[in-house]
Amino acid sequence: MSDPILTVEGLKAYYRVGQFGKNLDIRAVDDVTMQIERGEIYGIAGESSSGKTSLIKVLAAAIRPPLQVIDGSVRYDFGGRIIDPTKASKAELAEIRWKHLSYIMQGSMSVLNPVRRIEQTFRDFAQRPLGLSGAAFRARVEEHLDHLKLPTSVLRSYPHELSGGMRQRVTIGLATVCRPEFMIADEPTTALDVVVQKEVLSLLRTVQQEMGASIIFVTHDMSVHANMTDRIGIVYAGRLVEEGPTRTLFTQPKHPYTAHLVASLPMIGDTRPRPALEGRPPSLADPPKGCRFHPRCPMATEICSREVPPLESVGDRHRSACWHADEVRPLVEPAFDKAAGGVRA
Numbered sequence: 001m002s003d004p005i006l007t008v009e010g011l012k013a014y015y016r017v018g019q020f021g022k023n024l025d026i027r028a029v030d031d032v033t034m035q036i037e038r039g040e041i042y043g044i045a046g047e048s049s050s051g052k053t054s055l056i057k058v059l060a061a062a063i064r065p066p067l068q069v070i071d072g073s074v075r076y077d078f079g080g081r082i083i084d085p086t087k088a089s090k091a092e093l094a095e096i097r098w099k100h101l102s103y104i105m106q107g108s109m110s111v112l113n114p115v116r117r118i119e120q121t122f123r124d125f126a127q128r129p130l131g132l133s134g135a136a137f138r139a140r141v142e143e144h145l146d147h148l149k150l151p152t153s154v155l156r157s158y159p160h161e162l163s164g165g166m167r168q169r170v171t172i173g174l175a176t177v178c179r180p181e182f183m184i185a186d187e188p189t190t191a192l193d194v195v196v197q198k199e200v201l202s203l204l205r206t207v208q209q210e211m212g213a214s215i216i217f218v219t220h221d222m223s224v225h226a227n228m229t230d231r232i233g234i235v236y237a238g239r240l241v242e243e244g245p246t247r248t249l250f251t252q253p254k255h256p257y258t259a260h261l262v263a264s265l266p267m268i269g270d271t272r273p274r275p276a277l278e279g280r281p282p283s284l285a286d287p288p289k290g291c292r293f294h295p296r297c298p299m300a301t302e303i304c305s306r307e308v309p310p311l312e313s314v315g316d317r318h319r320s321a322c323w324h325a326d327e328v329r330p331l332v333e334p335a336f337d338k339a340a341g342g343v344r345a
């Protein structure tokens with residue numbers, strides 16, 4: 001049964017910028033409607049500049065000008081306590097942050113203050129929500145780090161004294177110490193090498209399972225999505241164009257853009273040429289009419305340049321915004337096995 005912790009309806013968030021004396025709207029999030037279930041890992045995928053970070057900034061209540069919410073609603077249900085982060089007061093947000101909602105931003109250094117030891121950063125973030133102080137607080141943090149198999153000696157370190165992988169683990173420690181119900185992770189492993197990346201992802205998944213938390217997980221790396229997520233939302237030019245269970249999206253994509261994203265995944269031992277996607281994503285200041293993907297779409301017909309396709313159900317928990325959803329086929333033979341590590345040759 002559906003038990004959404006987050007419901008987003010008709011969300012529009014634009015960057016309002018001035019250019020050559022004129023006001024310009026960059027429509028980074030344009031009419032997004034989605035729900036996240038309690039305990040699920042929901043991945044957001046899409047190429048660079050598609051609006052992934054802008055969307056989660058709104059969801060994480062981390063909006064700064066020139067980004068503005070223009071329309072729509074965001075509704076969290078934290079055990080019966082309903083909160084819209086786009087309308088909540090500073091005091092309300094301070095109450096939910098870390099305790100109910102935590103945000104692992106791109107690049108650990110943006111969270112870890114370079115001139116404060118890790119222990120001080122833990123105090124800054126978590127002391128208030130945990131309602132502990134002094135030795136009791138320190139004991140709780142040490143117990144948590146121990147549980148995550150992180151040496152408690154990191155508490156005495158400054159961020160620059162730690163490796164990138166260790167810093168990212170510490171960030172996960174920070175984001176989880178108050179046992180939030182909802183976590184938002186933006187490209188948490190992008191800067192790390194593959195081995196460290198796997199370790200960090202496995203740590204994140206373990207804590208998520210133990211806490212029963214929901215995660216929105218953003219990355220442009222489809223192989224990470226294959227390994228981590230229960231469902232994926234595909235974003236193109238500010239719009240959610242397809243959404244469905246991870247396996248379904250990999251094996252039966254119903255949007256030509258998803259079919260290309262999935263096909264672009266390198267697979268060990270498969271040297272067949274990959275079908276390349278022509279062109280570049282459109283400007284979000286002046287996106288094309290109709291389906292925003294139509295100028296690049298090999299399946300586009302006249303209606304695609306005229307009318308915006310609605311995001312409609314095409315199967316079990318599967319929605320697609322494409323006039324030709326029924327005709328979309330995978331571009332390569334899919335090989336998906338999550339239990340064996342997601343995508344395989």
Ligand SMILES: Nc1ncnc2c1ncn2[C@@H]1O[C@H](COP(=O)(O)OP(=O)(O)OP(=O)(O)O)[C@@H](O)[C@H]1O
Nearest residue numbers: 015026028047048049050051052053054055066284
């Ligand atoms: N501060 C800003 N002012 C104006 N436009 C911005 C600002 N930040 C982002 N944008 C624009 O908003 C659009 C969406 O950017 P966003 O960072 O959300 O995309 P993304 O999918 O997260 O990209 P990436 O994968 O590269 O992080 C882009 O066109 C970008 O140029």
